[in-house]
Amino acid sequence: MNPPMNILVPTDFSAQAEQALDYACQLAGKLGATVHLLSVIGLPAMGVPELGAAMAASVIDDMVKDNQRGLDALADARRATTKIGQVLLRTGDARDIIPSVAEEIGADLIVIGTHGRRGLSRALLGSVAEYVVRTSHVPVLTVRTRKS
Secondary structure, three states, X not given: OOOOOEEEEEEOOOHHHHHHHHHHHHHHXXXXXXXXXXXXXXXXXXXXXXXXXXXXXXXXHHHHHHHHHXXXXXXXXXXXXXXXXXXXXXXXXXXXXXXXXXXXXXXXXXXXXXXXXXXXXXXXXXXXXXXXXXXXXXXXXXXXXXXX
């Protein structure tokens, strides 16, 4: 098996995701690999037509702009030490988008942060990382938050 050369790092801008990104950047540096960043905006079902499409579009536009700025900042902060590839922003369900983007860009590794939830909170909130581990066609490395 060859070492990974294209590493996809999904981010939700949490501390866990940033630690996963830092780990991926260190790994990429040692392997000569490229790190690709992905943020997925989960759009809730807009079941209230009275809100109006203009308001919904305005809120979505703001979310897209904020996430793009955040992605660009993460990438720019690491460009001096890491080969940064694509910086991608998508909308939809992260559980479906992450494996799809991995395939689209030819990623051979996904590095994803995990919150390490247990019990009821895990049952209620689910786990994007766990779902990606179970469904991805490429290896997935999960990075759990370090205790300070």
